[in-house]
Amino acid sequence: MHPAPSVIVFTVLSGLGFGLLSFLGLGLPQVTGWEAFFYFALAFALAVGGLVASTFHLGNPQRALKAFTQWKTSWLSREAWLSSLALVAMGLYAFAAVFLDISAGLLGWLGAALSVATVVATSMIYAQLMTVPRWNHWLTPLHLLTLSLAGGAILAQQSAVALALLVVAGIVQILHWVLGDRRFEERGHTIESATGLGDIGAARLFEPPHTGTNYLLKEMVHVVGRKHAQKLRVIAFVFMIVLPIAVLILLPQGIVSAALAILCYLIGTFASRWLFFAEAEHVVGLYYGARSAQAVAG
Amino acid sequence: MTQLPETSEKKLGLVIDLDTCVGCHACVTACKGWNTENYGAPLSDMDAYGSNPSGTFLNRVHSYEVEPRAGGCSQTVHFPKSCLHCDDAPCVTVCPTGASYKRQEDGIVLVEEDACIGCGLCAWACPYGARELDLAAGVMKKCTLCVDRIYNENLPEEDRIPACVRTCPAGARHFGDLGDPSSEVSMLVAERGGFDLMPEQGTQPTNKYLPPRPKDQLPDMDVLSPALEPVAGEPKGFLKWLDKALEAI
Ligand code: SF4
Ligand code: SF4
Ligand code: SF4
Numbered sequence: 001m002h003p004a005p006s007v008i009v010f011t012v013l014s015g016l017g018f019g020l021l022s023f024l025g026l027g028l029p030q031v032t033g034w035e036a037f038f039y040f041a042l043a044f045a046l047a048v049g050g051l052v053a054s055t056f057h058l059g060n061p062q063r064a065l066k067a068f069t070q071w072k073t074s075w076l077s078r079e080a081w082l083s084s085l086a087l088v089a090m091g092l093y094a095f096a097a098v099f100l101d102i103s104a105g106l107l108g109w110l111g112a113a114l115s116v117a118t119v120v121a122t123s124m125i126y127a128q129l130m131t132v133p134r135w136n137h138w139l140t141p142l143h144l145l146t147l148s149l150a151g152g153a154i155l156a157q158q159s160a161v162a163l164a165l166l167v168v169a170g171i172v173q174i175l176h177w178v179l180g181d182r183r184f185e186e187r188g189h190t191i192e193s194a195t196g197l198g199d200i201g202a203a204r205l206f207e208p209p210h211t212g213t214n215y216l217l218k219e220m221v222h223v224v225g226r227k228h229a230q231k232l233r234v235i236a237f238v239f240m241i242v243l244p245i246a247v248l249i250l251l252p253q254g255i256v257s258a259a260l261a262i263l264c265y266l267i268g269t270f271a272s273r274w275l276f277f278a279e280a281e282h283v284v285g286l287y288y289g290a291r292s293a294q295a296v297a298g
Numbered sequence: 299m300t301q302l303p304e305t306s307e308k309k310l311g312l313v314i315d316l317d318t319c320v321g322c323h324a325c326v327t328a329c330k331g332w333n334t335e336n337y338g339a340p341l342s343d344m345d346a347y348g349s350n351p352s353g354t355f356l357n358r359v360h361s362y363e364v365e366p367r368a369g370g371c372s373q374t375v376h377f378p379k380s381c382l383h384c385d386d387a388p389c390v391t392v393c394p395t396g397a398s399y400k401r402q403e404d405g406i407v408l409v410e411e412d413a414c415i416g417c418g419l420c421a422w423a424c425p426y427g428a429r430e431l432d433l434a435a436g437v438m439k440k441c442t443l444c445v446d447r448i449y450n451e452n453l454p455e456e457d458r459i460p461a462c463v464r465t466c467p468a469g470a471r472h473f474g475d476l477g478d479p480s481s482e483v484s485m486l487v488a489e490r491g492g493f494d495l496m497p498e499q500g501t502q503p504t505n506k507y508l509p510p511r512p513k514d515q516l517p518d519m520d521v522l523s524p525a526l527e528p529v530a531g532e533p534k535g536f537l538k539w540l541d542k543a544l545e546a547i
Contacts, residue, residue: 201365
């Protein structure tokens with residue numbers, strides 16, 4: 001799949017923002033007044049900034065409100081609802097904490113639950129797609145959720161929780177890579193099943209339907225070199241998991257260590273998210289001989 | 299509404315004969331022509347006269363080469379592909395706005411362009427590459443099964459079929475009700491062993507494909523040998539006498 005910058009920025013930043021909101025809602029840390037103001041400003045900037053970035057890839061963003069109508073079937077619509085509800089709940093909670101010095105427990109719990117649900121809904125947009133075998137697995141929501149909560153815990157300066165979440169997120173990330181590498185074959189999608197010509201024999205693309213490119217190729221048939229991908233995986237894992245863990249263990253807890261850890265986390269997560277899209281193969285590539293071309297390229 | 303109808307009794311769709319398709323792309327052009335002038339936003343082209351032209355099409359023809367497992371020479375198969383109007387259409391249920399829908403009355407899958415935000419998720423959900431986002435209009439385009447022809451009483455009767463079917467010079471595209479087992483298209487599918495594309499995706503496509511027939515096989519022989527074989531083993535008549543006379547010398 002095409003690793004569109006708008007979608008990468010959206011999923012990373014809003015994931016982090018909702019991760020932080022989840023912790024703030026739970027009262028971790030319990031903040032009021034100016035301190036609360038800064039925490040909430042950061043969380044809202046990330047969550048809303050990400051959501052705004054996500055509208056950049058729409059063909060007709062002026063009709064975005066229509067996306068609230070189909071929550072019964074569509075995860076994208078559910079995401080619209082859950083993110084709005086989470087922002088409203090946490091907005092009220094933040095108002096109470098900043099201006100009235102109250103921390104409204106129940107509202108915070110609700111906001112935290114909605115924030116977690118938002119991240120799950122976002123990841124289900126990808127996980128539901130049978131057409132992208134690498135994503136179509138329960139590990140995908142777990143992957144995006146553990147990462148977003150780990151980042152949130154770093155920002156909320158909950159070192160112990162952050163360490164535990166980083167370890168889990170690291171394990172899930174490796175599983176997502178390793179198992180994901182095999183899933184396309186496991187599902188049995190081949191050029192023969194795509195064309196139905198398998199009964200006759202082995203098929204290969206003789207001529208593509210168009211000499212230039214098109215929307216399908218740009219959007220869904222993105223091929224990354226394997227060696228390239230392996231290097232990026234190492235970089236992603238070191239920055240996203242290893243370095244933040246090292247920072248949190250070695251440096252005393254505080255703003256500096258949180259800032260340093262989150263910087264590493266962001267670099268690593270952007271790399272991981274780029275791979276999340278770039279390595280995901282859509283079955284439509286079979287019609288264009290994508291898998292056979294890749295096999296030849298090694 | 300992006301909830302799928304429980305059943306659509308009528309299942310209008312296409313049957314594509316891979317045996318007769320000659321790969322002329324006439325259906326591609328006819329489809330582009332009709333759908334640029336009629337239903338919804340025109341099918342735009344980008345950089346049409348430049349060095350890197352691309353454009354929106356609702357029907358495209360791939361060509362494949364198949365090597366028969368049973369031996370014999372390879373077959374070239376031209377392979378037209380447009381929306382299959384799936385019964386269990388994943389492109390419909392993922393749509394957040396309700397722009398994508400499947401009609402209860404005839405099973406046609408359509409996009410209500412005024413409601414489409416151009417998020418592209420439906421194109422991701424379709425296994426077949428049947429949906430393309432129009433880059434000029436920012437809305438999703440897909441085969442309409444020529445819904446503005448097949449019910450159009452302003453057209454002469456013979457034109458009330460999809461443009462691609464009407465134009466195909468080889469008769470490789472058939473249109474009809476695949477929900478009715480006694481329809482011509484259903485009988486064709488039964489007779490020729492019509493199949494679904496990527497059945498493992500569980501989309502239950504309405505459109506069916508008819509397999510290419512196996513090619514004729516040449517009997518195993520040396521094409522030059524009949525000309526080189528001796529006409530007769532033993533000479534007779536005059537030749538026999540000549541043979542003997544020459545031997546005696
Ligand atoms: S072929 Fe693709 S676009 Fe058409 S109904 Fe099936 S899934 Fe939807
Ligand atoms: S591109 Fe349009 S039709 Fe497709 S899912 Fe998005 S809003 Fe629905
Ligand atoms: S039925 Fe109409 S819209 Fe669909 S491929 Fe044929 S010409 Fe194009």
